[in-house]
Amino acid sequence: MQQAKHNIAFIINSLEGGGAERVMCKLLTIMEADFQSAGYNVHLILLDDLPQEQQCPEYVNQVVLDTKGSLHSGYSALKKALEKIAPHTCVSFLTRANMLNVSLAKRLGYRAVISERVNTSSHLSGGLKDFISRCLVKATYPSADCVIAVSEGVKADLIENFSVKRERIKTIYNPYNMANISAMAQQPVDDLPSKPYIIGTGRLVRNKNFDLLLQAVAASSVGHDIVILGQGEEKQALLQRAESLGLSGRLHLLGFKSNPYPYIKGADFFVSTSNAEGFPNAIAEAMCLGKAVVATNCESGPAEILTGEYPYNVSGFEAQSYGCICEVNSVSGVAGALDYMSRDENKQRYEQRSAERAATFSNAVFREKLLKALKLQQSQPETEHVSGR
Incomplete structure (x- = not known):
């Protein structure tokens, strides 16, 4: 697949009314000037066609799939979408999107950045379905190019229980515009x-x-x-x-x-x-x-x-x-x-x-750390345009 240097894709299950969905939209809002300065076309891929409670910024090209929560359907549908976009980097939120992102990265030749939003062991602590998900996480997450943990506790869990190397994980707290x-x-x-x-x-x-x-x-x-x-x-x-x-x-x-x-x-x-x-x-x-x-x-x-x-x-x-x-x-x-x-x-x-x-959880700190994780050219800080919530 021909790689397009100036395409970046973000992947999440949907834009329903959860915290991860809200942070995804905040991220895209906060980073707008940086993406434009770096010459990136930004795409947001939603795996499921569900009612949207969160507002995606207008500059982002939104792609809505209809995988109905299925990993199998998600793999083929996401593969087609990413082949068309040809991204340089894919950033995903939530377990299913993360597993699919890593699984397709080497095949399609892009850099996979995954963000773990929950304590994985606690989140997947139920029956057979959760056991299978834990095995899939352990099989995929260590191959990500970069793992963004939302807290030190999440980072420790990924290292201790899912074999992710410490040097691949960056802790980035969520951003807040007070x-x-x-x-x-x-x-x-x-x-x-x-x-x-x-x-x-x-x-x-x-x-x-x-x-x-x-x-x-x-x-x-x-x-x-x-x-x-x-x-x-x-x-x-x-x-x-x-x-x-x-x-x-x-x-x-x-x-x-x-x-x-x-x-x-x-x-x-x-x-x-x-x-x-x-x-x-x-x-x-x-x-x-x-x-x-x-x-x-x-x-x-x-x-x-x-x-x-x-x-x-x-x-x-x-x-x-x-x-x-x-x-x-x-x-x-x-x-x-x-x-x-x-x-x-x-x-x-x-x-x-x-x-x-x-006051210690600012948009500016979040932006600086994310630029490093994505390996983008850092522009001069701009805070006035930020409207993330």
Whole structure:
């Protein structure tokens, strides 16, 4: 295949309403001036034809396939798309896209850069299907030209459990534009609860463990309402759990919000009770809005954000440098953290610390590290044009 030096392709499953999808669109927005300066034509390939909740920048050529979640269909469809584009480099997000990217790289003669957005071991910890996926990850990821880990925890897992060489991995935290997030948080919404509330965001799936949040609230002395933004298969189970715990009148499942920031801004504090993360965007974005944070010490990311350390162990909960970190799946630990953070003096102290920590996750740092990972000619920094969220 004839290689075109000035084509670069990005690959992701879809642009549904998840954190990885949002970061992909932020990346393309942040890097627009650099790609144009380097003379690249930029293509975004979506493996699945699904409703798009995220907005792709207009300068990007979008290609939508219809693989229906299949690796087999994805291989042939993606191969045809990439043969037509003839990229110099392909950058992929999420496990299926990553495996396909690496599998096609040598055959089609491009440089494969994959980005792991979750802790792979925790994410693929289920039955036979996950076992097969783990084997495929171990067979493909070590052959990538560069692996971008979204946190040090993700990096450590790839080295220890999936045979990826340390020197091939670069850790790049997700980017956040604090001014833009603050501006979006000012937009009016008409479905905020009238009572003080705490908030969690993310897909309503088991890994996010919102069930733990409900149990912890019931076990605590906090009187807040509970707002959860997201959609997914666990909605009915959460409604039933709330009813059994006597929380039906306090739980507000408001669905997916393309702009979650007014809801986060209106909350007393932010809570994440996940069993697994890569680098939790929701926590960092809440901190950009100066919100105090309670989070479980799942693999990986929360401890890196709230303590500045990795690895980190906790029993029950601890009030750490930038927030409360809790033992995973511990009702008493999360309940204790909720009680602690609901005290005004603690909440106010951690609101200030959140804002200080958020400033370390800037678009400029993300851009500089990504340029090195992609091996592009670095242009002079431009920040005024950035509108990523």
